[in-house]
Amino acid sequence: MLNLSGSARGVLLAFLIGLSLVYFTKRSKPTEEIPPITFVESERHAAQDESISDNLNHDIFESQKSPAVSTEARPANSTLEVKKTVSMQDWRDSTEGFSVPNKSTRRVPTYDCSRLYEVQGSEPSFLVVGVHKGGSTALYNYLCEHGQVVAAVCKEVHFFDRQFMRGEEFYLRHFPQLSEWKGKAITGEGSPAYIRDPKVAFLIKELYPNIKFLLTLREPTMRLRSQWLEQRRLPRGQRNPFGGLNCEGYWRASLQVIAQCISSQTIHKCFGENYDNAIMQGLYYPQIVAWLSHFPPEQTMVIQSEMMFDNPEATMQRVAQFLGLRIFIKSEVERFESANVGTKHHDMPELAECDVVLKEMEEFYAPYNKQLWDLLAKRFDSAIRYWDKTKWPGL
Numbered sequence: 505m506l507n508l509s510g511s512a513r514g515v516l517l518a519f520l521i522g523l524s525l526v527y528f529t530k531r532s533k534p535t536e537e538i539p540p541i542t543f544v545e546s547e548r549h550a551a552q553d554e555s556i557s558d559n560l561n562h563d564i565f566e567s568q569k570s571p572a573v574s575t576e577a578r579p580a581n582s583t584l585e586v587k588k589t590v591s592m593q594d595w596r597d598s599t600e601g602f603s604v605p606n607k608s609t610r611r612v613p614t615y616d617c618s619r620l621y622e623v624q625g626s627e628p629s630f631l632v633v634g635v636h637k638g639g640s641t642a643l644y645n646y647l648c649e650h651g652q653v654v655a656a657v658c659k660e661v662h663f664f665d666r667q668f669m670r671g672e673e674f675y676l677r678h679f680p681q682l683s684e685w686k687g688k689a690i691t692g693e694g695s696p697a698y699i700r701d702p703k704v705a706f707l708i709k710e711l712y713p714n715i716k717f718l719l720t721l722r723e724p725t726m727r728l729r730s731q732w733l734e735q736r737r738l739p740r741g742q743r744n745p746f747g748g749l750n751c752e753g754y755w756r757a758s759l760q761v762i763a764q765c766i767s768s769q770t771i772h773k774c775f776g777e778n779y780d781n782a783i784m785q786g787l788y789y790p791q792i793v794a795w796l797s798h799f800p801p802e803q804t805m806v807i808q809s810e811m812m813f814d815n816p817e818a819t820m821q822r823v824a825q826f827l828g829l830r831i832f833i834k835s836e837v838e839r840f841e842s843a844n845v846g847t848k849h850h851d852m853p854e855l856a857e858c859d860v861v862l863k864e865m866e867e868f869y870a871p872y873n874k875q876l877w878d879l880l881a882k883r884f885d886s887a888i889r890y891w892d893k894t895k896w897p898g899l
Contacts, residue, residue: 613645617658617678625679625691628656630716630827631708632694633795636785637730638722639809644694645843646820647718649836652829654680656693663693664708665701672711690827694718699791700779705798716827717799722809723896724786724873725865728755729858731782746782751858755865758782783868789875796883806880806887810895816840822890870898 632640632647641659648655656678661667663675679691698704699719708715722730732754740747746757761781765774775790795804805826812819817837824831858865877899880887893899 613648613655613659615658615660617661619657620677624673624676626682627712628679628692628715629690630692630718632718634696634699634719635721636696637727639720639812640694640696642844643718643720646816646840647823649839649843650824650829650832652689654682654689654691656691659693660695661693662695664704665697668707699795700785702776702779702794705795709798717804719804720807720809721788724869725862727786728782729855733852733854752861755861786869787872789872789879792879801883806884808891811890811892866897873898
């Protein structure tokens with residue numbers, strides 16, 4: 505056996521995951537009665553800090569972040585301070601004959617992943633897999649208003665792209681135990697980087713081959729502009745190389761990276777090498793093609809973000825049907841407006857700074873949008889029946 509130091513073992517694990525060679529055997533479910541769910545403080549992981557700095561609107565969610573817990577080693581039998589206890593009975597109500605969580609005790613979706621369940625929860629039934637700045641937060645929050653959907657401890661767990669080495673037991677502590685609902689309730693999470701990270705679909709299939717996916721697609725130029733508005737306020741770093749640039753500079757810098765790649769390689773290979781690039785994130789065709797190499801189209805529901813925001817009720821009723829849920833009732837639909845706590849960058853006046861390159865952006869994306877449309881028409885015909893082509897250049 506190799507005598508490796510702790511840091512060397514960590515590097516080796518990360519390397520293996522990057523090659524998609526890590527395999528975790530699913531743990532068998534315990535047969536004893538599950539105790540009431542408790543939340544405990546978990547030690548903050550470096551990847552979670554990256555997730556917060558990467559995806560979160562600091563002004564809105566700063567107050568929700570928990571202070572970091574000391575990472576000093578603890579004895580194996582030590583316990584962390586219990587912050588809150590939630591009984592399964594607290595979630596129950598009898599609205600219109602369905603098991604609807606009591607509104608006063610419902611867990612509001614958050615980006616704070618520092619508080620985990622003390623025991624493993626139920627396996628997720630769905631994942632919102634993308635896209636970044638494409639309405640995934642609104643979709644997840646709308647869905648969590650449904651009485652048969654119980655939120656994870658946080659919306660973006662980022663397990664399959666950043667924390668897979670921590671194992672399935674760690675992952676399942678992000679979800680509630682739903683056995684008492686006898687199959688009438690589901691849970692899931694929404695990490696929008698999943699769709700673009702080449703290794704994620706492989707890793708998901710190893711653990712949950714039959715899970716369902718929700719994918720929101722936003723008009724690419726609007727998605728990119730929204731990402732620019734978010735990242736320009738953040739310091740430059742490995743995950744934000746072009747922070748602080750104006751819109752034109754952000755576009756030019758991102759374009760230069762992929763132009764060099766596309767000139768000598770296929771778009772699929774370039775995407776695999778630059779999947780975090782802001783422009784590449786709006787090339788949906790190669791992302792979906794890669795996804796379909798692991799999962800059949802029947803497991804994924806593709807949603808146009810613009811149509812979801814124009815008519816959230818109609819969209820979410822289709823989502824409920826896709827997930828095997830009863831329809832959203834009136835009181836749940838009425839909470840959609842307050843549930844949409846996304847960044848809403850489309851309302852910001854600074855967006856006008858992008859007008860100088862908007863036509864260039866649209867011309868760049870037009871042929872790729874057409875390529876996407878042909879794929880959707882062939883593999884996701886239910887998606888194009890509810891698609892407004894006028895809002896996407898090239899369609």
